[in-house]
Amino acid sequence: MSARYASIGVVGAGAWGTALANACARAGREVMLWGRDRDLIAAMARTRSNPAHLPGVVLADDVRPTADLAALAGMDAILLVVPAQASRAVAAELAPHLAAGTPVVTCAKGIERGTSLFMTQVLGEACPQAVPAILSGPSFAADVAAGLPTAVTLAARDPGMAEALATALGSSSFRLYHSADVRGVEIGGAAKNVLAIAAGIVGGRKLGASAGAALIARGFAELMRFGKAYGARAETLTGLSGLGDLILTCSTAQSRNYALGLSLGQDEGLHPPGKLAEGALTASVLVAMAQARGVDMPIARAVEAVLAGRSDIEQAIGSLLARPQKAEA
């Protein structure tokens, strides 16, 4: 069945796109890797590396970089690996080159601002002839590129398609579990980034490991409430793409979202500059969507208030600690 997906087009030559291109090559796929920056793509083809986004990683022989989206026409499946807020524009540019029924797997973690749409819903609008799917889970690009063991979830509404794609892209070091709970997978990836900023703030303020663990557990309670309100399955939220990714991203400054929170917690502002921290872009839309369905998300709300400049760190921490004591569940 995996022969159906012998060729994979990866759209987006940042850290994650480059790592996924290598992972697909490792799984025996023929891979084309598209990036919008012609100079960068030419340099990647020449040097077989992407030092700007993924230093120290050699591009696998079976990965062909291209700056021409039309070159991806005829690929058996596409991985869309650009930031969440750029996904609509890039998917629309890609759409004319896709045959009807081509799976397009979004690998971005976020919710579209302005429309409050999840990533596969954005794909459905921008690329209506494609079949949307999602890949998400605890996986730093550097780890995947280095061939360290990782496990993620690939979800598509059609379970057979999810299984076939997972079989085609997986290898012994890059394990893909399959699922039909598309909504659950996209909610976990979007929400955990916002909560990771809070975890970074706790780290930056040196509130202690106990506070860090409490933050993860109470953050997960928020993620569960939001997920249930928006139709996710509980087993998905407690799986790799929910709890798994929340633990990873809340645990280390290797995460850009955690690193941003760390910097805020140390009163150093929004650092490091120029690094993509999806949680900073998702926070306001996540909080608005929670409010719209009456979901209580005090930690996400505190992060949003800090990012919007309506609250300083001390006020945000104070407001969380001043909440009335209540039953845990």
Ligand SMILES: NC(=O)C1=CN([C@@H]2O[C@H](COP(=O)(O)OP(=O)(O)OC[C@H]3O[C@@H](n4cnc5c(N)ncnc54)[C@H](O)[C@@H]3O)[C@@H](O)[C@H]2O)C=CC1
């Ligand atoms: N880096 C990681 O470890 C992981 C990242 N992700 C997710 O993957 C997505 C992409 O992240 P990264 O690759 O890490 O980011 P990155 O910052 O390394 O690369 C982003 C890429 O997208 C391109 N891009 C940005 N705006 C664009 C536009 N309008 N049109 C075309 N291309 C555009 C940039 O040129 C760059 O090549 C994010 O949603 C992130 O949450 C998911 C799992 C792991």
Ligand SMILES: O=C(CO)COP(=O)(O)O
């Ligand atoms: O999503 C990720 C790991 O699963 C990457 O996290 P950051 O975007 O915070 O670096």
